[in-house]
Amino acid sequence: MKVWFGAGFALGLLLLGNSVASYWRMSRIAVDVARRDLAAQAVAVEKIMQGVRPASRVETAELLEEIRASSKGRIAWIRIRNGGERQPGYETRMTRAGRVVVAVFPIRGPATQLAAYRSGEALRVVELAEYVRLLPLEWNLLINLIAALGLLGWLGITGLRWKRTASNPGLPDGFTACGALAANVIP
Helix, strand or coil, rough: HHHHHHHHHHHHHHHHHHHHHHHHHHHHHHHHHHHHHHHHHHHHHHHHHHHHHHCCCHHHHHHHHHHHHHHHCEEEEEEEECCCCCCCCHHHHHHECCCEEEEEEECCCCCCHHHHHHHCCCCCCEEEEEEEHHHHHHHHHHHHHHHHHHHHHHHHHHHHHHHHHHHHCCCHHHHHHHHHHHHHHCC
């Protein structure tokens, strides 16, 4: 009987560890997909800016808002700003609307287009943020954690009750009690 309890605990711990590891791996994959998508979006923003050539900050802001709105809720924001010395990179942030991956890319364009943003010879960058939707993964993790902890809890309680029953010879074990009941009920 101890072997079965040990195997049950091992399976419960395996389920618990596998659930957390799977969530971590899948969330990393989701972030990597968002990073690749942001790189493609940055190229698209640059091409659109070069094609449209907005003349003012207002026109640029309107164009960026159109691009963001056409993403069907995937992109949280698009900004053009001074890049300074900051190199292109990624980071994950929590916002009120959920987790986002923020990416910064250098942007090129005609001098007239970026003149409204220049302060001296500062580098211009486009900052994009894309939502990372992890809700299905989080639900899966929650369900697996509840199952694993429920299994471990049930095994722990059952093991303690079995140990108490086995150490008290005055109490019949479950098999004996069921057999006696069955003998009295079934003719």
